Amino acid sequence: MAKSLLFIPDISGFTNFVQTTEAEHSQHVIAELLEVLIKANTQDLKLAEVEGDALFFYKEGQIPSQEKILAQIESMYTAFYSHLRMMETNRICPCNACATAPNLELKIVLHCGEMQFLTVQGNRKPFGEIVIQAHRLLKNSIKSDNYVLISNALAQEIKLASDYESLLFQFQKGVDLYDGKPIDYLFANIDVTQLKLHNFDAPILYKPDLPPDFTKAVKIGKSAYEVYEMITNYRHRHKWVKGVDEFKYDANEVTRTGTEHTCVINGRHFDFTTVIKEVPAHQLVYGELTFNPPPVERLYQFYILDPISETSCELTVEVYWRTKTPLQKLLMLIGAKKQMTSGLSASIDNLVDLMRQKEPLAEELDGQ
Template identity: 55%
Template structure:
């Protein structure tokens, strides 16, 4: 029987992260991280199962030492590159989004003569070696950011006991499981040595004029809850009138650069999340978006600023900038378009204020 490779990336800090942060956003963050690790697969690993905070891969063919170490580096790079993206382009102030960069990753790799079980037409590793691979996730390595390779696999791919490179510095370790000593090699990774993938820089808008429309209301919720009402597109159905559908990635946390589409009377308006160059913590919590879809206007920028009043109330300031280039569009904007936008903004933001008031009275 040919030996099978077992490859288990496991997100460190998952339990505490989920239990102490907002559930929906923590789930989205974890889902995104699992997806980018799945996409980092370059050696033909097969996904057996998603195990909450971990992935269980296998490959019925042994890679070379160089291939395996390259795959491990790819997975770590994808993971920490995405965390850096979440950190730099964050919009939401909730605990899940602010603490996500503190998550870490460990990868357990093992091999052996593996049996398989088929469940709902999907083959999964089964038996003693699969159990041992999972038990190796509980070990004495004093870190939450490392790679662990079982002795069985190290011997198979001829990994020296003290292999060292710019990224790896393997040490020997062992633990006892069910009265059996299992030896392994491990290397704590310094993520500063990873070449993180570049990502699109969030668009920051410089505005050298006053807003065409400004409107303020009081919300019967705190500023953090207020920004969730706006940046969580699923909640917009509860207060935004005139929109047939919001199209967005339901498994993604809204951040700078993310996109969504509003369908109004069959017309699709594509929005991207942006921020202002002058945005600062002193201004309050800010969410912004831009579209170039409306007729008679080249671009529309909408910024929602949430300023705390007290623990239960906040002030929402909405600013709308209508960008036009031609003389005809500028005239049309001043005599007609601004009024249309104002009516829609006032109606929807008043709806949002009333919605938060209804919820506050029920509590």
């Protein structure tokens, strides 16, 4: 029987991460990273299972060359750490899950041998001793949480020397006992600085050159973080935004700069991109940019939260719109401005009422 390859990327630090951070955002972060690893599969590996914080891949009856296996490993590390850097750079959410996500690491375990399969309810799953061995190798004596481990069986199969060295890989020998039997392996700690991380779009920072065209401020008897979550988590938008028939967004993505969502109003689609503006360090800010809200050429709106106490905050909404043509300016003057601002003002009132349901404290400060 031809030997098969087993390939298991495992996100290190997951257990502590989900126990000490906000559950929903930690789930989104891990889901995003698992998706990134799946997309980085260049060797047509078959995904047998998503195992919490790990992926169990295999390649039945075939083992790629040493060059292809090392390239696959590098591809996954590059994708993983590129995404972590993007998360850190484009982060707007203040929660612990989003703040500590860059501390996550990745280990990858590879093994090979003759593999059996079980079929349960029509699903064919890898089974047998080598599957057990591969998973046990995840529990080893390596002092790092950021490494690749290649079993001795696979190293011999692909002719990987125990002293193999490159810019990314400096392999060394290791061995651990499992059920009283030693399993030898090679491992290499991964130096992230040697990875050629992918580029990503820089955050859009809006620097107003004129005062906002609309502003409204309210006090809300909830913490700034609770209100911020209500505003930035798109699954809550339908609860308070007035006049929108549907919100389209990626439900498995944490909102950050560059995140996109679509509002459907009377059958028309309005696309929004998350942006930021500079505010004092103690404030929270969430912004959106759209290029297609007639009759303006572009529109920015910002939600700025200023904590008052642990249980209350002040929310200020600022809107900036830009017109390019005389017709756009005329349309704003004869009614579009009033319609646009009245809808937004009603949405803010809905948000205040929604937050008031649990703790009734909301007071309008000023508006226009």
